[in-house]
Amino acid sequence: MQSWADLFIEQLKATTLLEWFAVILGVAEVLLARANKVWLYPTGIAATLISIYLLWIAALYAECLLNGYYVVMSVYGWYHWVKKRNEPEVKVTFTTRKERVVTLLIVFAGWGILYLLLAHYTPSTVPVWDAWVSSTAWAGMWLLARRKVENWLLLNLSNLFAIPLLFHKHLAMFSVLTLILFIVAIFGYYDWRRIAKFGKA
Template sequence: MTMQTLIALFMEQIKETTWVQWLAVALGVAEVLLARKNNIWLYPLGILGTLISIYLLLDVHLYAESILSVYYVVMSVYGWVYWIKKKDEPPVEVSWSTKKEWIVSITISVVGWVFFYVLLKNLPAKYFTPSNVPIWDALISSTAWAGMWLLARRKIENWVFLNVSNLFAIPILFYKHLPLFAILTLFLFVVAIFGYFDWKKEAELAKSLKPKAESV
């Protein structure tokens, strides 16, 4: 595929994108930027954007992808509730994952990979959209699931799992003739890199201030 063809596909995608699709994309970008800043508003905007995405996916009969988006809504609600602590409790801090959380995250990724591969490979097209790249579709989804779980718990490694998903999603989106969303995912990939270092810095700062607070 030549550069000229890529540009033509990109322009065609822009022309075919409705305002509803642009709104969903804009909310998705806002969610990631707010996540990088560790701002709780990432959840209400993310939920709204995902609900719009579910409507768009159902409209084109992408039922399996719609189910995945429902999971994102559930995890976003969970994360929103988890972040909002009682007034007499300290806020949930950004931190590194524990050994147990690593095991859970890897389990989500591996089990989810196998589950979605079998689902995309074997279920009838009458109910689910068939995929000609089920292995990669499954990997993108399962690592995103793990990343969302860690994001909800404010764990730094969420950016690692989300970017594994983004990394494989970029070429798949180009392959599917969706260059606009591939470029968007590339943008999200870069933002996630900065998000990782921002959260890492915040965790280190909080750790360095703890002895001072205790000594006062």
């Protein structure tokens, strides 16, 4: 246990200013998401662009691809959330049966495709793990963009596996950030579930 603590402290000391900045923006993004505020998207886009650079250096290629997907889905989600002319704001709702099927397809097809790409076309040392974290997060982001309650469940499934993966890759602060996101997402799920059921948090 002491060796893990020493390793964490060592990684913490080696954390760059850029990583700290990405972490702060990431915390702000998830707090805004929990509060159901559209500002989560521009904040998240800034954090994500920095993260892509840092994850590429750490050779987490699927995570880089995932973050590129985050940028695209954030733009889509930002547009989807904004009130359109003569149309009401998109409400927080539970997933339909069709959306659950699409979610499962994103998770498992994404996992398989990413694994094959990582295993055969990159020097990744963790292709299965990296692909799983990314595919579950892909599905969660798709649901978040559509303002579905279950987005928190998929994002936390991804977070659960991402925490040790990031620590393994010596990204201590990203690992801590993901732990914070995991905890906040639990509350976010219950907040959004109340909104979907009763129309208020």
